[in-house]
Amino acid sequence: MADVTIPPVIHLRGLEKRFGIGDAEHSAIDHINLTIKKGEFVAIMGPSGCGKTTLLNILGLLDRSFDGDYELDGQSVDTISKRKQARIRSQQIGFVFQNFNLVPRLSVIENVALPLIYKGIIRTKRLKIASEILRNFHLNEREYYMPHQLSGGQTQRVAIARALVNEPSIILADEPTGNLDSRASHIIMEELSDLHKRGNTIIMVTHNPRLTTYASRVITMLDGRIDTDTKSHIAPQKNRRHKKPVRKTKRNKK
Amino acid sequence: MRFLLLNHAQNAYQSLRSSRVRSFLTMLGVTIGIASITAILALSSGASKIISDQISSVGGNIAVIRPGTTTDPIASITQSGLNRDYAASTLTEADITYITNITNVRSIAPLMVLSGTIKADSVAPINSPIVASTPSLADISNLQLREGQFLDNGINQNVVVVGSDLSVNVFGTESSIGRILSIHNQSFTVIGILKKLNDPMNYNSVDFDNTAIINFASGKKLNNNVAQIQQINVKTKPDTDLKATISDISKALVNSHAGEHDFSILTGEQIAKPTSQLFYAIAGGSTAIAAVSLIVGGIGIMNIMLVTVAERTREIGIRKALGASNSDISWQFLIESLAISLGGGISGYICGYILAFGISHFLTFDPAFSWEIVAIALTISVVMGTLFGLYPAMRAARKDPIESLYQV
Numbered sequence: 045m046a047d048v049t050i051p052p053v054i055h056l057r058g059l060e061k062r063f064g065i066g067d068a069e070h071s072a073i074d075h076i077n078l079t080i081k082k083g084e085f086v087a088i089m090g091p092s093g094c095g096k097t098t099l100l101n102i103l104g105l106l107d108r109s110f111d112g113d114y115e116l117d118g119q120s121v122d123t124i125s126k127r128k129q130a131r132i133r134s135q136q137i138g139f140v141f142q143n144f145n146l147v148p149r150l151s152v153i154e155n156v157a158l159p160l161i162y163k164g165i166i167r168t169k170r171l172k173i174a175s176e177i178l179r180n181f182h183l184n185e186r187e188y189y190m191p192h193q194l195s196g197g198q199t200q201r202v203a204i205a206r207a208l209v210n211e212p213s214i215i216l217a218d219e220p221t222g223n224l225d226s227r228a229s230h231i232i233m234e235e236l237s238d239l240h241k242r243g244n245t246i247i248m249v250t251h252n253p254r255l256t257t258y259a260s261r262v263i264t265m266l267d268g269r270i271d272t273d274t275k276s277h278i279a280p281q282k283n284r285r286h287k288k289p290v291r292k293t294k295r296n297k298k
Numbered sequence: 299m300r301f302l303l304l305n306h307a308q309n310a311y312q313s314l315r316s317s318r319v320r321s322f323l324t325m326l327g328v329t330i331g332i333a334s335i336t337a338i339l340a341l342s343s344g345a346s347k348i349i350s351d352q353i354s355s356v357g358g359n360i361a362v363i364r365p366g367t368t369t370d371p372i373a374s375i376t377q378s379g380l381n382r383d384y385a386a387s388t389l390t391e392a393d394i395t396y397i398t399n400i401t402n403v404r405s406i407a408p409l410m411v412l413s414g415t416i417k418a419d420s421v422a423p424i425n426s427p428i429v430a431s432t433p434s435l436a437d438i439s440n441l442q443l444r445e446g447q448f449l450d451n452g453i454n455q456n457v458v459v460v461g462s463d464l465s466v467n468v469f470g471t472e473s474s475i476g477r478i479l480s481i482h483n484q485s486f487t488v489i490g491i492l493k494k495l496n497d498p499m500n501y502n503s504v505d506f507d508n509t510a511i512i513n514f515a516s517g518k519k520l521n522n523n524v525a526q527i528q529q530i531n532v533k534t535k536p537d538t539d540l541k542a543t544i545s546d547i548s549k550a551l552v553n554s555h556a557g558e559h560d561f562s563i564l565t566g567e568q569i570a571k572p573t574s575q576l577f578y579a580i581a582g583g584s585t586a587i588a589a590v591s592l593i594v595g596g597i598g599i600m601n602i603m604l605v606t607v608a609e610r611t612r613e614i615g616i617r618k619a620l621g622a623s624n625s626d627i628s629w630q631f632l633i634e635s636l637a638i639s640l641g642g643g644i645s646g647y648i649c650g651y652i653l654a655f656g657i658s659h660f661l662t663f664d665p666a667f668s669w670e671i672v673a674i675a676l677t678i679s680v681v682m683g684t685l686f687g688l689y690p691a692m693r694a695a696r697k698d699p700i701e702s703l704y705q706v
Contacts, residue, residue, distance in 0.1 A: 101700050104619065106618070106619060106703075107700055130621055133618075133621040135621070141703070145616045147617075158616075159621055162620065162621040167304075210621070
């Protein structure tokens with residue numbers, strides 16, 4: 045019963061995200077109920093346009109315009125101020141993007157040190173921390189390379205190093221191996237699964253079914269809904285406090 | 299915030315360096331504006347300094363009385379100090395007597411500037427002034443003689459003291475003692491020649507190098523027996539309170555003018571304000587040009603910052619995803635635009651002085667350095683950087699992180 049006393053890291057109730065207005069309106073996310081506990085490695089699968097990335101953006105507090113409830117560490121996101129949300133992004137959430145998203149005009153070490161700026165750490169200390177983390181990724185020889193001088197695999201490892209430099213509890217990865225060959229993908233996935241073993245919560249969006257073997261839980265999405273879930277926590281929690289009837293409950297079972 | 303400011307400054311330095319040509323061109327706009335403002339201020343304060351130096355060199359205990367009430371400093375700048383060509387002066391001969399009787403006044407020199415032809419062997423240039431005054435003018439205005447003697451109460455004939463340039467102009471030589479000079483078709487004997495002063499700008503508004511100085515009585519005679527006094531210079535005794543003396547003078551004059559306060563008494567800095575209209579016309583014109591170039595420079599900053607923001611949309615998205623708040627982002631861009639304008643301001647300040655020294659080659663005075671000019675140059679550039687950087691910075695901060703991140 046541990047998961048009753050400790051609030052889940054992420055708890056979604058009736059989450060809905062719509063785009064467009066009037067006739068053109070469609071739901072990218074259609075009433076999703078989802079609970080993710082600390083230390084889970086969740087892989088989210090599904091075809092393009094099913095709302096995976098939208099979901100990830102909402103989880104990462106980048107997208108604030110949605111309906112429904114999102115509780116992060118037991119606190120409703122609606123009640124958190126913008127500034128506070130930025131601080132949460134800075135201290136608790138690490139992002140890994142498909143297209144790496146390094147800042148092209150900054151060197152590798154400066155890219156890795158970037159999140160530390162917003163934690164208010166002074167420059168020399170930032171670079172020291174960044175250098176240490178790059179050593180863990182065997183990239184310490186590339187510290188002063190520019191991003192365009194790196195291979196795809198190296199770039200993504202830099203991006204992961206950057207996501208980890210703040211020691212976040214949640215790591216959100218949007219197709220982290222999207223553009224990489226299988227060998228580079230394997231290295232990246234080993235890194236992620238290593239992080240998972242150290243107790244981090246990882247939520248990864250992917251196209252590749254082979255990568256789901258690293259995950260402890262696999263969710264497939266279809267048309268903005270959760271289609272299958274290898275381990276569902278929703279049913280019991282929904283009964284605890286239900287504000288509105290939740291549709292598609294049967295879809296979440298399996 | 300705390301450390302972020304320093305960090306933003308480093309970031310701005312890096313980003314400006316990475317697009318050197320662009321940053322340089324943008325700064326150039328600010329540089330030109332600040333340079334012209336600095337040059338104008340340096341030259342005009344140099345001009346004022348020359349006059350205030352003249353006053354302090356004679357002890358600093360000098361007051362100047364002028365007709366009319368131009369106590370407003372702006373008006374005394376825009377109007378020429380001596381309305382010698384038009385209005386009748388409100389200062390009278392009687393005033394001179396009143397002032398002379400005041401306890402702490404050491405000497406007094408009324409100044410009556412006449413226009414008329416000066417000629418001897420040849421005719422003097424049209425702008426050569428004729429000044430009628432008293433012997434104490436030499437003491438008050440620190441005039442020194444190269445040859446001969448200054449006016450003297452003992453000499454009642456028509457005598458004249460000439461400036462060295464005037465002497466050369468009409469006699470063809472600097473040594474013209476004893477020769478006859480014709481003013482208003484009256485003959486005057488040259489009894490003294492002034493040392494070359496080479497400062498056409500002084501608080502008498504008279505270029506003594508080109509002047510013929512005659513006795514006050516002779517001047518009155520030339521002017522149909524009317525004393526048309528444009529200025530009275532008063533020197534007080536050393537180590538007396540100048541302010542108290544001025545209020546004594548003021549009381550005495552109000553009394554003699556039947557209660558009318560139709561004169562102004564200037565001291566120190568007030569006298570030092572250059573009275574040349576031409577100078578201020580030039581300064582005003584170049585200030586307007588400088589203002590226009592500053593506005594254009596500012597628009598340039600805004601333009602470049604908008605381009606930078608657009609170019610870095612993705613970086614903004616990344617930074618937001620990594621924990622930057624909106625204010626972090628806007629500070630980043632605001633400080634970058636501040637860096638441009640400050641850089642332009644500093645280089646403009648330096649160029650301004652180079653320009654001012656270049657121009658001063660053709661003038662009789664040097665530009666002056668003062669902390670006010672530094673403060674003005676820096677303030678203008680900071681204000682510009684903020685003003686024109688604010689909109690791009692706010693635009694950057696308002697960008698939606700998701701759209702920014704997935705922008706190709």
